[in-house]
Amino acid sequence: MLQGKLLEQIGQSTSYQMAILIIICAIALQLVNNHRAALLLLFLQYVLLAIYVGPRVYGPLALLQAGIGLAVCLILLVSINHLRKNGFAAKQPVMASRWLYRVSVVIFSSLAAYGLWRTNILQLNWLEGMVGYFLVSVGLVMAAISDDPLRLGFGILVSINGFETASVFMNQGLLVMGMWGVIAILLALTIAAGTEIWLEGQEKAVNS
Amino acid sequence: MAGRTGKGSELVTILWLFLLPLFGAVLVIGVRRWPIVVVSITAAILLAMVTLAAGITHTEYSFLLGRLIELSPSLGSILAYCYLLMAILALASFRSVYPTLNYAFMLLFISLVTATLATEDGTLGALLFSASAIVLVLGIVSSSSDKSLASLRVLSVIVLIGPLLLLAVWALEHRALDPNNISLMRLGAVSLILVIILGLGLLPLGFWLPSIYKKGNPIAIISSFILQLVLVVRLRDILYLNMWPDGQAAVAGVTVIIATITVVGAGILVVFQSDVGGILAYTAIADMGVLTIGLCLGTSESTQVSLLHFAYRGLALAGGSIGLGIIKTSSGSDALSAIRGGWHNNRLAVLGTLMCGLSLVGMPLTAGFTTKLSTLSAMGTNRTANIIAITAASLGPALAWGRFALATQGSQERVAAPSQVIASIFCCIFGVVLVVCGVYPRLLTLIVPDFIEKLASISQLLLW
Structure with missing residues (x-):
């Protein structure tokens, strides 16, 4: 009985740690300028989310989620490489004013997440709600203010991760989780295609 | 489950409708180097699907991984109509220049739309x-250049519709278990209204639609029309099954106000458009406002009129978008200043586009007029202010289409472009059909003797 209680406590503390790590990951994703670092953080977020929801769903589904994250990141990596090859990667150092702007964006999206968490419209427990609402608001703000196709795409993917996490706590069906995976892959393909088309447009504009 | 039948052979029809376009998409990717083969395969698959969907005579259902999938004859008719529009678009693009991958995505889209309509499960339906x-x-x-991130901005808006729909389904299903929970009730209603505004492209959040229309790709324009039709059918399930007493009326009341603002707002914005894509987009948004009002009235007559309006809207958008594509290709741009001489260079396309545009506006002697008039009549005398505002707002789109007609006059050298005779003929046919249906509305009952009964039966799927 003591052993069971101990395991439960360990499981709970793992959940806390995972939730905090997921949130730190999302904040870092908003702050970093480098696309590759952002992609690494996105992949890390997928892995952490898989570990986080793992105990609540059928085991292999968590692995599937991490696998989908890997596929999404590989698709986006191709676009990042194309951007770098064509000189559109964010190489220049970030100015202090830009940092200030990004930090204020993080504060703004955190406040939005806090508002959602306080109202708890989805009636999730406080930890589940914190992760879900934070990812949704951070992702939406990031998508809304980005002027770079990949950062916009990262924002959409982060917000979808938030919706997925919240939805998984309400419906753990195999088909539903599979559909979230399909949506993530389709999104990654669309973002990659959108980035390529944007790059083509930029090159045309530069040449003309 | 009364009135439903389910046999092994019937499940095959549903699966064919889902799998056929999926296989088609893979095949099209395989033969993408030969555009004529791609167009032929796409059109053949879509026509086969029209036959299959129209041939459904009784409700077919089955279970897939524990989820109920169902296709009724009414749903079959709606799907057959969507497939037919897509098949005609594919045939019209026989000598056009759309990238071949576009056809693969068109088939994949059709497959997902079929699955969305067939699944009865609210959560799965929202995700599909x-x-x-x-x-x-x-x-x-995949079909156009984009240096302003417009497509990804559309994605960031459109991707929200699914989760919001999911939220509405969840809140209203849980409210049914806990009828006194006011917060769930509010959450369900707010999510539903947001889904209606975003999904149907109503103002102020419907600005994703012009981005699609301005690309001038008929496949994308008709896909967005089909997506709206699918959303209306899915919303019917939620509004009909999950709402609390008076809930439908509350949502409908708010939606009517938003739809009236949309008609007036789009009617003003269309005047400031300087390209054909923008004119078509804002005319379509204003038309969607009228259609939404018809749906919100909630009577069986207004719903039947709305269904007919939807059908005419599909024809007008198909013809208008084909015309837009032709004008854009032959003039090098769809800006009003660039299409001078369009009437001399491509009379059929200009005439077809104009007739389709005027039907969307709801001008007399077009099909759109008959349904718009019926919707306004159904609004009754207690909404006189709305009726006056909507009628006055029609002036904006009418003026814009007048500017389009004037802009095509004069003469200018044609830009070297592939011949688009087939597309022009299809565009003109759509326009003529809309005018004939407007001049002689009884024609439909002469062609299909039990048209009124069929309309009444199919319109049940749209009854909000």
Whole structure:
């Protein structure tokens, strides 16, 4: 009985740690300028989310989620490489004013997440709600203010991760989780295609 | 489950409708180097699907991984109509220049739309709807250049519709278990209204639609029309099954106000458009406002009129978008200043586009007029201010289409472009059909003797 209680406590503390790590990951994703670092953080977020929801769903589904994250990141990596090859990667150092702007964006999206968490419209427990609402608001703000196709795409993917996490706590069906995976892959393909088309447009504009 | 039948052979029809376009998409990717083969395969698959969907005579259902999937004859008719529009678009693009991958995405979209309509489960339906919307954007992205991130901005808006639909389904299902929970009731209603505004492209959040229309790709324009039709059918399930007493009236009341603002707002914005894509987009948004009002009235007569309006809207958008594509290709741009001489260079396309545009506006002697007039009549005398505002707002789109007609006059050298005779003929046919249906509305009952009964039966799927 003591052993069971101990395991439960360990499981709970793992959940806390995972939730905090997921949130730190999302904040870092908003702050970093480098696309590759952002992609690494996105992949890390997928892995952490898989570990986080793992105990609540059928085991292999968590692995599937991490696998989908890997596929999404590989698709986006191709676009990042194309951007770098064509000189559109964010190489220049970030100015202090830009940092200030990004930090204020993080504060703004955190406040939005806090508002959602306080109202708890989805009636999730406080930890589940914190992760879900934070990812949704951070992702939406990031998508809304980005002027770079990949950062916009990262924002959409982060917000979808938030919706997925919240939805998984309400419906753990195999088909539903599979559909979230399909949506993530389709999104990654669309973002990659959108980035390529944007790059083509930029090159045309530069040449003309 | 009364009135439903389910046999092994019937499940095959549903699966064919889902799998056939999926296999088609893979095949099209395989033969993408030969555009004529791609167009032929796409059109053949879509025509086969029209036959299959129209041939459904009784409700067919089965279970897939524990989820109920169902296709009624009414749903079959709606799907057959969507497939037919897509098949005609594919045939019209026989000598056109759309990228071949576009056809693969078109088939994938059709497959997902079929699954969205066939699934009875609200959660799965919302996710399938989301996937269909993403494939629609994927199709747009693959077919045009975009240096302003417009496609990805559309994606960031459109991707929200699915989760919001999911939220509405969840809140209203849980409210049914806990009828006194006011917060769930509010959450369900607010999510539903947001889904209606975003999904149907109503103002102020419907600005994703012009981005699609301005690309001038008929496949994307009709895909967005189909997506709206699918959303209306899915919303019917939620509004009909999950709402609390008076809930439908509350949502409908708010939606009517938003739809009236949309008609007036789009009617003003269309005047400031300087390209054909923008004129078509804002005319379509204003028309969607009228259609939404018809749906919100909630009587069986207004719903029947709305269904007919939807059908005419599909024809007008198909013809208008084909015409827009032709004008854009032959003039090098769809800006009003660039299409001078369009009437001399391509009379059929200009005439067809104009007739389709005027039907969307609801001008007399077009099909759109008959349904718009019926909707306004159904609004009754207690909404006189709305009726006056909507009628006055029609002036904006009418003026814009007048500017389009004037802009095509004069003469200018034609830009070297592939011949688009087949597309022009299809565009003109759509326009003529809309005028004939407007001049002689009884024609439909002469062609299909039990038209009124069929309309009444299918309109049940749209009864909000």
